[in-house]
Amino acid sequence: MQTKSKTKNNTISDPIPSAEYVTPIADALDAQQIPTRDGYGQALLELGETNPDVVVLTGDLADSTRTLDFKNKYPERFFEMGVAEQNMMGVAAGLALAGKIPFVSSYATFSPGRSWDQLRVSVAYSKANVKIIGAHTGVSVGPDGATHQALEDVAIVRCLPNTTVILPADANQAKQATLAAAAVDGPVYIRLTRENTPVFIPAGAEFSIGKAQILKDGTDVAIIASGPVVYNALLAADILEKEGINAMVINNHTIKPLDSDTIIAVAKRCGAVVTLEEHQIMGGCGSAVCELLAQNYPVPVEMLGMHDSFGESGEPEQLIKKYGMDKDAVVEAVKRILKKK
Amino acid sequence: MPNKNKNLNIGELQMKANDIRQDIINMLLEAKSGHSAGPLGLADVFTALYFKVLNHDPENPKWIGRDRLVLSCGHVCPVLYAALAESEYFPIEELMTLRKLGSRLQGHPHNLDLPGIENSSGPLGQGLSQAVGMALAAKLDHMQHRIYCVCSDGEQDEGQIWEALMMAGKRRLNNLTVILDRNNIQIDGFTEDVMPLEPLKEKYESFNWHVIEIDGNNIREVVDACNQAKAIYEKPTLIIAHTIPGKGVGFMEFNYKWHGMTPDKKQAEKALNDLRTMRGAIKSEHE
Numbered sequence: 001m002q003t004k005s006k007t008k009n010n011t012i013s014d015p016i017p018s019a020e021y022v023t024p025i026a027d028a029l030d031a032q033q034i035p036t037r038d039g040y041g042q043a044l045l046e047l048g049e050t051n052p053d054v055v056v057l058t059g060d061l062a063d064s065t066r067t068l069d070f071k072n073k074y075p076e077r078f079f080e081m082g083v084a085e086q087n088m089m090g091v092a093a094g095l096a097l098a099g100k101i102p103f104v105s106s107y108a109t110f111s112p113g114r115s116w117d118q119l120r121v122s123v124a125y126s127k128a129n130v131k132i133i134g135a136h137t138g139v140s141v142g143p144d145g146a147t148h149q150a151l152e153d154v155a156i157v158r159c160l161p162n163t164t165v166i167l168p169a170d171a172n173q174a175k176q177a178t179l180a181a182a183a184v185d186g187p188v189y190i191r192l193t194r195e196n197t198p199v200f201i202p203a204g205a206e207f208s209i210g211k212a213q214i215l216k217d218g219t220d221v222a223i224i225a226s227g228p229v230v231y232n233a234l235l236a237a238d239i240l241e242k243e244g245i246n247a248m249v250i251n252n253h254t255i256k257p258l259d260s261d262t263i264i265a266v267a268k269r270c271g272a273v274v275t276l277e278e279h280q281i282m283g284g285c286g287s288a289v290c291e292l293l294a295q296n297y298p299v300p301v302e303m304l305g306m307h308d309s310f311g312e313s314g315e316p317e318q319l320i321k322k323y324g325m326d327k328d329a330v331v332e333a334v335k336r337i338l339k340k341k
Numbered sequence: 342m343p344n345k346n347k348n349l350n351i352g353e354l355q356m357k358a359n360d361i362r363q364d365i366i367n368m369l370l371e372a373k374s375g376h377s378a379g380p381l382g383l384a385d386v387f388t389a390l391y392f393k394v395l396n397h398d399p400e401n402p403k404w405i406g407r408d409r410l411v412l413s414c415g416h417v418c419p420v421l422y423a424a425l426a427e428s429e430y431f432p433i434e435e436l437m438t439l440r441k442l443g444s445r446l447q448g449h450p451h452n453l454d455l456p457g458i459e460n461s462s463g464p465l466g467q468g469l470s471q472a473v474g475m476a477l478a479a480k481l482d483h484m485q486h487r488i489y490c491v492c493s494d495g496e497q498d499e500g501q502i503w504e505a506l507m508m509a510g511k512r513r514l515n516n517l518t519v520i521l522d523r524n525n526i527q528i529d530g531f532t533e534d535v536m537p538l539e540p541l542k543e544k545y546e547s548f549n550w551h552v553i554e555i556d557g558n559n560i561r562e563v564v565d566a567c568n569q570a571k572a573i574y575e576k577p578t579l580i581i582a583h584t585i586p587g588k589g590v591g592f593m594e595f596n597y598k599w600h601g602m603t604p605d606k607k608q609a610e611k612a613l614n615d616l617r618t619m620r621g622a623i624k625s626e627h628e
Contacts, residue, residue: 055481079477087470087504094411094474097452097460100481102474117464118501122471126452126461 017265019217019248021205025238028231031170031198036228037135039174040192041066044103046175047182048074051101054182057092058105059085064194065105065135089115089130093122096129101182108134108150108191112157123187124160131181132157135192138227138278139306139323140316142195149311150191154226155283157189158256164188164209165256167226167277167285170199173253176207184209193278195316197228201251212259214266218248221334222266225276226252226285229325233276236330247334258288260296267299272337274302278325281305300340302333349392354560357427358388362589362616364423364436370609372440375448378586378599379493380420382524382558386582387424389563390489390520399430402456408486409459409475413468414493414522415449416601421458422446430457466499468492469519473509476517476577487571490519495527498536503548509577510549517577518570522557524586526597545579557582590615 047054048070055077062068062080071078081088085106092102104111112119112132123130137150158165164184168174174192181188205213215230216237223233230251237247248270250262267273273293275286286303293299304325311319320326349357361384369375391397395408412421419439426433431445438444445455449463459475462468472490479486496502509517521541529535538544542552551573555562563582570578586600587593590612604612 076481081508082504084504084507086466086501087473087508090467090470090501090505091474091477091508093460093467094471094476095478096474097471098475098478098482100478118467118470121461121464122467 016269017214017262019214021202021213021215022217023200023202023215023234025234028198028200028234031200033196034171034199035194035196036168036171036174037066037192037194039168039171040133040178040190041069043175043178044070045073046179048077051182053099053101054103055079055095055100056103056105057081057088059083059088059110061106061135065133067105085111085115086118089118090122092130093118093126093128097126101129101131103131103133105133105135107136107148108153109136109148112153112189113150116156119157119187120160124162127162127186129185130187132187132189133192134189136194137191138193139311139319140193140195140278142316142319143313145313146310151280151306151311152283153191154255154279154285155287158283158288162186163256164254165191166209166254167191169228169230169251169253170197170201172199172203173201173207177253180207180209191227193228198231200231200234207253210254210257210259212262213251213253214248214262215251216247216249218246219270220246221272221274221337222248222250222270223274223276223330223334224250224252224263224266224285224289226255227278229276229278229320232320232325232327233330235327236334239327239331240334245334245338252285252289255285255288258292260292263289263292264297267293267297272300272341274304274330274333274337276304276325276330278320279305281307300337302337304329304333347393351561354388354392357392358384358560359589359616359619361388361420361423361427363613364426364433365419366590366604366609366612366616368419368423368436368439369603370606371437373603374440375419375603376416376601377603378526378593378596379414379417379522379524381590381593382584382586382588383417383420383491383522384588385558385560386491386520386522386563386584387420389560389567391424391428393564394567395489396486399428399457402430406484406486409472409488411460411468411472411475411488411490412450412462413472413490414465414496415462415468417493417522418450421450425455425457428457431455465493465496466501469502469505472517472519473505473514476509476514477512479516480514486516488517490517492519492521494521494523494525494532494538495535497521497538497541506545506548506550513575514577515574518567518580519577520580520582522584523581524584526586526600528601530597542581549576551576551578552581553578554581554583557584558588589619
């Protein structure tokens with residue numbers, strides 16, 4: 001396999017990507033477990049201090065969206081909107097049109113789920129400077145079941161013009177993404193998760209919207225993942241390494257604008273791609289990668305994520321395993337695709 | 342300087358409303374699609390707003406201290422476009438580009454396209470929330486300008502309206518005035534048949550709003566109600582403006598079929614004739 005991919009690689013003139021942020025698996029296994037929403041809450045406190053235009057809205061979910069500390073410290077800039085997400089998105093648009101930088105905080109199933117029409121017209125079409133925070137995404141929401149497990153949010157936001165879509169891989173990155181979003185003039189969607197997940201992105205890793213991070217070098221297959229499941233891709237790459245398969249791991253934290261240069265380059269280098277996300281495979285990270293590669297550099301792709309099904313109640317790790325987004329599923333997908341190279 | 346037109350007397354304002362109605366007919370004839378009855382019915386409200394009530398500066402549309410006019414029922418935008426053009430935000434001739442490819446006068450208003458447009462609207466119920474957001478921002482910044490929001494009555498069917506009303510009542514947004522175009526029609530028929538709204542006044546009052554009912558085709562009443570709203574210190578104000586859909590054009594008045602229809606050439610001539618003869622002093626050349 002490696003020989004074959006190297007041969008293919010030699011015909012390519014593009015610069016060969018290499019790992020920018022090497023993540024030693026041994027360190028990653030020791031990583032702290034913190035939910036990405038905590039990083040959001042920390043960033044809000046920092047923004048409260050540094051940016052007087054930042055305001056925060058929530059729909060009766062101040063604690064679980066981690067906006068409570070901001071509320072307590074900056075009560076005049078915090079708006080409790082009640083369980084009324086459509087109005088919340090519209091009010092945020094009005095605040096933004098008046099020069100504020102509103103962070104609309106809810107569960108993604110409710111916002112942008114229920115508030116999509118308002119997101120489309122009041123925010124995206126109007127280029128209102130609203131930051132949309134969708135918490136509790138993916139099957140890892142767990143026991144609450146399918147109604148509360150957002151699996152379509154990336155698809156419905158990335159199809160709207162004027163939007164930016166970010167899926168932080170860990171709590172630190174969620175903080176970085178929140179700070180970066182505040183500095184962007186325009187609608188930004190940040191997708192957060194409920195459960196404790198490893199904080200594994202190297203501390204020195206630079207975060208830049210639209211710039212994917214190569215966490216591990218490789219030549220046989222490129223695993224392009226979004227969100228906390230990037231960690232599962234790293235674990236899988238470690239297992240594969242022991243079997244002589246050299247997998248590259250890319251943290252594709254920005255779905256839009258997609259880092260086309262990096263994704264085309266890694267496809268050229270490896271000749272096969274596995275995508276991984278805690279989202280429907282229709283419209284998310286996998287779709288975005290396939291749309292790009294099909295038009296520019298077609299290679300075999302295996303897509304891991306939700307295959308046109310709703311989630312269900314269960315423990316997060318059980319659900320991640322059942323729906324094929326754990327490290328074992330990645331290992332199997334890699335082995336399948338290597339046969340297609 | 343803000344609003345140099347403010348010194349028009351009531352007779353001049355009525356003439357201005359008539360000009361705006363003629364603009365609307367000419368625009369719709371040229372565009373060949375759009376809404377007729379609502380914009381005509383609202384001509385007096387928009388004349389009162391743009392030529393008497395609002396503090397605004399057409400030469401400096403982004404002036405920070407301006408009053409905001411948020412249009413929630415975007416489909417009546419011909420009356421907004423005409424009022425903006427008559428206020429000299431852009432040339433009157435540009436009105437004839439309504440709904441055409443490349444025009445700044447989109448079929449439903451877009452905030453980024455045309456000076457003087459505060460918000461994008463079309464899907465009903467969204468403007469009121471945006472107005473609430475602007476009112477909250479003004480309070481936060483200790484600014485004295487006011488937020489005016491024009492809603493339709495059919496629009497009250499939307500759940501988002503009632504979410505926004507609760508929020509405005511909760512925050513006692515006395516810098517917010519909503520003018521509700523009570524013309525009793527929507528696309529499928531009369532509002533009370535499609536989805537009964539009454540008792541509308543009591544509903545708003547129970548949401549902690551101050552409510553004033555007026556004849557929305559009487560410019561003096563519109564101006565007076567807007568001034569009265571400024572004196573209400575503990576609540577947002579709703580002005581229920583009873584208007585005649587298609588006002589000023591005999592064959593369109595009270596007829597819900599003209600809600601989403603535009604006149605053909607012959608109908609437009611008749612409409613313009615109706616409007617011109619209402620001026621009294623001039624006998625129409627078409628008679």
